[in-house]
Amino acid sequence: MEEYIIEVDHVTIRFNLASEKVDNLKEYAIKMVKKQLMFQEFLALQDVSLKVKRGEAWGLIGVNGSGKSTLLKAISGILQPYKGTITVFGEIAPLIELGAGFDGNLTARENIFLNGTVLGHSRKFMQEHFDEIVDFAEIKDFLDSPIKNFSSGMKARLGFAVATMVNPDVLIVDEVLSVGDFLFQKKCQSRMEEMLKNGTTLLYVSHNINSVQSICDHAVWLNKGQVVESGAVETVCNNYMNLQKERRK
Template identity: 65%
Template sequence: MSDLIIDIRNVSVRFNKASGNISGLKEYVIKMLKGELMFQEFLALKNIDFQVCKGESWGLIGTNGSGKSTLLKLISGIIKPYKGSVVVHGSISPLIELGAGFDPELTARENIFLNGALLGHSKSFMNLHFDKIVEFAELQEFLDVPIKNFSSGMAARLGFSIATVTKPDILIVDEVLAVGDFAFQQKCKARMEELLNGGTTLLFVSHSIEQVKELCQNAIWIDKGVIKAKGNVDDVSDIYMQSFNG
């Protein structure tokens, strides 16, 4: 399929959890050196098949710990699969963890350039778009304040503004809108709709089913690392909500 932008085939992601109670780093190192450190295998994702075409919008739904963020990190290249294949075409702007890519000791001004560099933008590019980023984030009066003094909502505004200053091929948004005020949530939705109309592919995680329905045409329900349903957003949302009613 020529317009396939994300192709995930039979993917599993494995993490190793240390078994037993370890009180601190010193005990961890001693046990590791003695060969007494035991690990328990944990499969965060199990045999995932997920294909996305260019310009589609997908909402990822499921309870906490279901594997949604793990799937997004897999697509972003942050983690690698234990088995299976992941093929992604095009540029990605990921908003996966609040504050990721920010140095709390640096000011907002400095972090704009740092975060831009992490996204692959040059200093001259960031200089060119600096005013646009600040204006969208509505942080003109806080440019020289360290990020550590920002509220979670302010940090989210800045992160979203940097991530969407250009039109990425794929925009990944994980619960970032949950911390912003209503007015900024509406502003972010308008920006995402603008990007979607321009052909950007959206992967969106939210605990708000209504937000998912507003922004996404499709949905995928993940539960304990397994895909329970995927397809039309209304159909998948109905199946998901029915699961809470026994």
């Protein structure tokens, strides 16, 4: 068995930001052809390295815009590094963006099967776990309603229920659970803790530091795309909170 399940090796993620305002697609195309469209380089991640062992729970902390979600998307394979490499040994179940993998015009029932297909599950498998998903998400009375009519909390419940009906090798959870009510957040936390006991590796982003400290055993602190500190969750979170307190004075 490999020592690490996730290896992020000196990764840089670069975005090109348009440095001028373009009002429509036609103007954009003309400027692009004439090579008149200017871009400003933005490094969302800069030389980030991280090694995660199987079964560990890592919290990603930092202020908005620090690169947490970008790192998760890169590990999930949604974004490709400009420099560096990312290696993941196993299956990933990502919960990064609310409603990702859902079609707003389809019913909740139809979306359960759609989302299952996106995650690589057969229709037979989804049928076998259908009742379990519905019960956990608490949407029995809304199965035949279009998901576009769901609240953000209901979408989060359904997405989490589908993604965690089996134990993936790696579970990635961004801030999506913050939209749910308190009781459902506790329910999700209990399931994540159960999955960790069964060997799932967790990457968890939350602005609730108490939640990170409760669920995770390690943490990485990002600021402006760079790693400030990584290691034991209590040490990293305490240093992060102490800095925030100093800045508020």
